[in-house]
Amino acid sequence: MMPRWLRSLLSSRTGLFGVIVVLLIAVTALVSLFWTPFDPMLSDIRGRWAAPGWPHLLGTDGTGRDILSLVMAGARTTLFVAVGSGIVATLVGVALAALGALTARWVRETVAVLVDILIAFPVLMIAMMISAVWGGSLWVVVFSVGIGFGVSIARVTRPELRRVQQSDFVVAGRASGLTTGQNLVRHLLPNVAPVFIVQLSWSMAVAVLAEAGLSYLGFGATLTEASWGTLLADLQRYIGVHPLTVVWPGLAITITVLGLNLLGDALREATDPTLSRRGAEVHVPAVVA
Amino acid sequence: MSLEVNDLVIEIDRRRVVDGVSFSVADGQRFGLIGESGSGKSLTALALLGLLPDAATASGSIRWNGTELIGMPDRELARLRGDEIGMVFQEPRTALNPIRTVGRQIAESVRIHERIGRREARERAVAEAARVRLPEPDAIVDRYPHQLSGGQRQRVAIAMALACRPKLLITDEPTTALDVTIQAEVLKLLLSLAEEHGMSLVFITHDLAVLSQVATHAVVLEHGRVVEQGPVPTLLTAPSSPITQALLRDATATLWRPDAGDDAKGGVA
Numbered sequence: 001m002m003p004r005w006l007r008s009l010l011s012s013r014t015g016l017f018g019v020i021v022v023l024l025i026a027v028t029a030l031v032s033l034f035w036t037p038f039d040p041m042l043s044d045i046r047g048r049w050a051a052p053g054w055p056h057l058l059g060t061d062g063t064g065r066d067i068l069s070l071v072m073a074g075a076r077t078t079l080f081v082a083v084g085s086g087i088v089a090t091l092v093g094v095a096l097a098a099l100g101a102l103t104a105r106w107v108r109e110t111v112a113v114l115v116d117i118l119i120a121f122p123v124l125m126i127a128m129m130i131s132a133v134w135g136g137s138l139w140v141v142v143f144s145v146g147i148g149f150g151v152s153i154a155r156v157t158r159p160e161l162r163r164v165q166q167s168d169f170v171v172a173g174r175a176s177g178l179t180t181g182q183n184l185v186r187h188l189l190p191n192v193a194p195v196f197i198v199q200l201s202w203s204m205a206v207a208v209l210a211e212a213g214l215s216y217l218g219f220g221a222t223l224t225e226a227s228w229g230t231l232l233a234d235l236q237r238y239i240g241v242h243p244l245t246v247v248w249p250g251l252a253i254t255i256t257v258l259g260l261n262l263l264g265d266a267l268r269e270a271t272d273p274t275l276s277r278r279g280a281e282v283h284v285p286a287v288v289a
Numbered sequence: 290m291s292l293e294v295n296d297l298v299i300e301i302d303r304r305r306v307v308d309g310v311s312f313s314v315a316d317g318q319r320f321g322l323i324g325e326s327g328s329g330k331s332l333t334a335l336a337l338l339g340l341l342p343d344a345a346t347a348s349g350s351i352r353w354n355g356t357e358l359i360g361m362p363d364r365e366l367a368r369l370r371g372d373e374i375g376m377v378f379q380e381p382r383t384a385l386n387p388i389r390t391v392g393r394q395i396a397e398s399v400r401i402h403e404r405i406g407r408r409e410a411r412e413r414a415v416a417e418a419a420r421v422r423l424p425e426p427d428a429i430v431d432r433y434p435h436q437l438s439g440g441q442r443q444r445v446a447i448a449m450a451l452a453c454r455p456k457l458l459i460t461d462e463p464t465t466a467l468d469v470t471i472q473a474e475v476l477k478l479l480l481s482l483a484e485e486h487g488m489s490l491v492f493i494t495h496d497l498a499v500l501s502q503v504a505t506h507a508v509v510l511e512h513g514r515v516v517e518q519g520p521v522p523t524l525l526t527a528p529s530s531p532i533t534q535a536l537l538r539d540a541t542a543t544l545w546r547p548d549a550g551d552d553a554k555g556g557v558a
């Protein structure tokens with residue numbers, strides 16, 4: 001049987017849309033590992049700037065590469081960056097928020113100041129610092145976006161964690177014999193999850209945009225890796241001549257970002273039992289008109 | 290199984306909020322801790338379990354079966370909490386986790402202290418829910434706190450505290466947030482459960498009318514000091530301190546509420 005939150009998620013229109021978008025990208029990325037209509041890196045000078053049609057369904061770019069194949073292969077990059085930076089942001093966010101809310105006073109306040117300082121660093125600057133040491137790659141994007149958004153997640157989650165920690169049921173949990181760690185897992189984190197999930201889905205959505213931006217600047221995807229960002233950057237230079245080509249990577253980015261945002265929003269509602277509108281078990285007194 | 294509190298001092302920012310409180314609770318005794326709000330009774334209760342907020346420090350001595358609890362590492366205290374000493378809080382609305390089902394919360398302390406599986410935990414939760422006389426225990430364990438009434442929530446909180454059959458139950462104003470008819474039911478439930486298990490009870494309240502139904506002995510606190518102590522009947526019939534007399538007047542007013550109701554009606558008419 002499906003868990004209650006999943007049923008609730010799929011029954012909302014935005015949740016369903018988000019799930020479909022995420023699944024679509026995952027499947028596309030998976031398929032592109034084995035098959036794309038053309039080799040995304042194969043250029044064909046005589047066939048460049050082909051209009052959408054057969055055999056190039058979405059047309060070709062300035063070096064004759066098949067745009068559909070590039071977009072499909074780019075989904076891999078997007079998925080990698082979104083999931084990777086999501087994981088990094090979660091680890092950084094939870095660690096900083098927990099340190100900033102649950103430890104001894106001086107640790108707590110030091111961490112709070114540290115977070116305030118770190119939050120002043122734009123993601124781009126973190127990316128430049130990391131790539132100065134390790135060179136440009138998609139890992140730079142994953143870690144810079146992950147750290148950057150992890151810090152802002154911590155900033156939002158910390159006071160929430162602190163509020164929940166002072167609530168009666170956490171003291172009651174301790175009174176039943178829960179240790180600090182058990183309390184964190186059973187009572188604290190699940191209760192800050194709604195705030196956390198929204199932040200996380202949003203940061204994953206922005207990670208998709210940031211990958212595009214950072215790859216454009218040369219900190220992200222290398223020339224041999226297909227990426228929506230680099231593709232968009234390439235095609236955008238010819239927007240006056242071949243406007244239609246820009247649409248495809250742009251559309252892919254837009255739909256993905258929208259899907260992740262809506263999914264996050266729907267997840268927040270679905271995981272909060274006090275918000276469930278049509279949960280089957282909800283005990284609502286019958287009103288007879 | 291006895292509790293001995295000796296010269297307990299609780300300080301917050303070097304300010305003494307509980308100042309030299311001593312009392313002892315014998316095995317199976319029902320003991321009352323009375324005082325107005327701010328008298329330090331709730332902090333005393335939290336200190337018994339080592340649950341004081343970070344800013345507060347306790348000194349003196351709290352002995353449970355001869356073992357000193359003050360200064361005991363939190364990990365060892367956690368083993369006692371819920372298992373040997375249980376606690377019920379004042380506000381059932383906030384004492385339950387809003388996003389966990391009632392059943393999982395009831396079984397929580399059992400799962401910690403006895404390491405049982407998920408299925409077994411649910412069965413245990415149903416049994417415990419039935420013991421505190423929650424209606425339809427088999428269905429109610431799958432509900433969330435916001436789907437229950439205040440009285441039902443307090444029963445859940447009691448079931449949580451009693452799930453491991455503690456030897457001592459501390460209740461901090463457990464009926465204050467409930468309406469009067471529910472209050473009486475919850476008190477009756479607490480008493481019958483305490484009797485059934487030979488459990489000692491530390492009952493914290495500001496209401497002498499409630500106290501008289503529950504406790505045999507009591508201490509009266511004012512500004513963190515013990516101002517009076519003794520058997521409850523003596524406190525009720527011959528209160529020696531002004532604060533006990535004041536609390537008694539309030540309690541009597543509560544008991545004679547019907548008259549006040551008539552006056553109010555007259556005023557409206």
